[in-house]
Amino acid sequence: MRPAALLLLLLSTGAGAAGYRVGTLAAGLDHPWSLASLPDGRLLVTERAGRLRLIENGRLNPEPVQGVPAAFVKSQAGLFDVLPDRDFAANRTLYLSFASGDAQANATRVVRARLDGAALADLRTLFTATPLKRGAAHYGARLAQLADGSLLIGLGDGFSQREQAQNLRSHLGKIVRIQPDGSVPADNPFRGRDDALPEIYSYGHRNVQGLLYDAASDRIYAHEHGPRGGDEVNRIRPGRNYGWPLVTYGLDYTGALVSPYTQREGLEPPLLHWTPSIAPSGMVLYRGDAFPQWRGSLIVTALAAKQARRIPLQDDQPGAQEILFAELGKRLRDVRVAADGGLYLLVDADSGEVLKVDPQ
Known part of the structure; x- marks a missing residue:
């Protein structure tokens, strides 16, 4: 069966029609990339420029969190995701992903640290992608934590x-899985093979920008950027090959074919794809109470399209998509579910914002 394409949209052209209102929680952030909620109500926001910021009592702390490792900052490179550990209330542990190195040799790196007030302590490197690459594009860098505590890291293909x-001897274009101490889980699909890196969980990805684990269904979902078209949403299973660049619905930026195939035997087809590209960024699976009509839907923010897409899922079959937040006219980098069931949105800009979405 051909994967579901963009066939039907329920257009929402204004906040009133969609039943939500959007307010600004924080402004003046330098290309905010990721947001995380802490049990005490504080929010953490990464800036791609290399800073980690705290929002307390609804106000942005003017001083960044201290002790954040230096990132390589250029073009798409910088500080990326922040993820509190499942047991953060007890261990105060955070995971951060960022670009490390320089323009000639760099990689996606993941560290762990303990948040002590407004500073990081006990910093430890858990993972650095190999081989090192040139340039400043396609890092992936989204993080997710599974029920057993292990970490998933989405990685890009390095663009060039x-x-x-x-290539199973390279971390580029993969989703990898490690333990919280950086070791390799015993049940990783390629562990013990001489021809593969043991951290690899799935492969054949272009640039993973959305990654989540849904505890209610025990499923993993990811999305990735295509080139000119061919953005994908995938259900991730261990050891599977998701096809890039052997199959794609997109074209090279020159207009040339990357591959004549959109599907091939043995390669996982996407749940859906967007052609032309919307440049998907963050993603959540909504199970909150504030918007009961959204329950069970993926909500995907988009940069180029300046909107979000709500995608109802039923047994991994995507339903008709709804466009959200297009009236804002802003590049939306990330989306997270708030404790009250509302949404947080990050606006990707030189003077970026944290927005809060609540019922109308």
């Missing part, structure tokens, strides 16, 4: 090294 996505 797309063939590496099929």
